[in-house]
Amino acid sequence: MSELLKQPVVKDVPPKGDDLSAWYTAVCLRAELVSYAPVRGCVVLRPFGFGLWENLQRELDARFKASGHENAYFPLLIPESLLMKEAEHVEGFAPEVAWVTQGGTEQLTERLAIRPTSEVIIGTMYAQWIESHRDLPVLINQWCNVLRWEKATRPFLRTMEFLWQEGHTAHASAAQAREETLKILDIYHDFSDTVAALPVYAGVKSESERFPGAVETYSIEALMPDGKALQSATSHDLGQNFAKAYDITFADADKTIKYVYTTSWGMSWRMLGAVIMAHGDDRGLRIPPKLAPVQAVIVPIVRSEDRRALEKAPALLAALQKAGIRARLDDRDQKPGWKFAEWEIRGVPLRVEIGPRDVGNGTVTIVRRDKRKGEEGASRTVPIADIVRAVDAALEEVQANLYAQAHEFLVSHTFVVKERDEFLERCRNRSGMIDIPWCRRSECEAFVKSETGATTRNLRPLDADARCVACGEPARTRAYFAQSY
């Protein structure tokens, strides 16, 4: 048999390396994360996909709460007159705002924007709520949907309507606002590392990549297998820009009236797109255990004359669930091989097999999704009495291994470049994250973009005097350049 024919055959999922776009879309649909809806640019988030979102939500929300934030909910619609107040902000979002112009059968006298983000409506409310320095800080987050009239869309990465969380805080001083902005950046970084198993670069955005109306924007940036970067979350220090536009003032301890300093920050379901693309393989998804809606699926193997495995399985399921493991029993009338393939496409981290052999021996077989079939450590057989401990341990191993693989990819595709020609060529051919000393000039960035398609992803402090690799001017920062999603 040829090497080609020995490869596992996966129906409906093209090889990841051939065409990442085709693979990505096929996997999202085939794993039943999303369906296309009869609405342009929108998707239905199916139960398995929503399960991913719920886990992201639970993990992030816990971190927000632990750092003193509370959840609230603000309206979907924003009156046009309010939206227009912050000039830079309006200009940034104008091309992608959708408008409600009619209510019932009557034309509205004032158009209502469907929120593309909620700085405006939340800022307006903060102006009413905040009077004294004793009212600060205000630390509020909301989980909601937003709408942006996108021209080209893909599941999770860019849809017109998407789910996200947006935090909005108000502070008495610039230093406190900056501290908050960075604290949230750390939370996103930690979430990405420990839950999504996705190493990222965190840093500040260049001027041209900054959020409309922000003083500084910070981001975490992940690297995708095709060498393009994916901005996975942003945290904005808005300074007093929004406070001045929406008149958010407070009486300080020194009896003077001052504008507050605000921040805003968000992570969307785009993060799930990053997880799908970064971790998946030719057999489908590989979901980090901490995000997986189903962490372990029990597949009983029965024969017509021997159905004992099916009888044993519910007790295994109960044991796992009692230990807090998100387990599922697949007792459908399908062949085992069919179920193996099905759950692999869906990226369930562990499969627990119990068949006649296991029943005889009092064991179960645990198979890891992150490893290839036959790879060392891919499967282990353990006594039934040890199932909870063994599954827990294996889940941790999968989580750690997915991170390690993604980390290896990021490190091996980050290039510290000193020569201009090499820099431009690596930007052009999507080598990965191209790390250079940079002059921080918008003209320089614009030139690189027009030449190669790459822009700065984010910046961090310069460690030693150097010249900008792109243009030769004195460098003022280090920058990661890459083409981006």
Next chain:
RNA sequence: CGGGACGUAGCUCAGCUUGGUAGAGCGUUCGCUUUGGGAGCGAAAGGCCGCUGGUUCAAGUCCAGUCGUCCCGACCA
């Protein structure tokens, strides 16, 4: 929003050039045999040929418009 491709069964597609009875594979349903890597045989169901209009005795097929999808750019989380 520019360039390109495409909308026919749940899915992947053939049929269109040259107008004349709606097709295949996979999937689905039922039955029997199977079950440690996507089973076999038999039977069945399943279609406003994206939508609107035009040409024609006759349109899946030709023409126009429209909506949607995918790819490549520009824009964006």
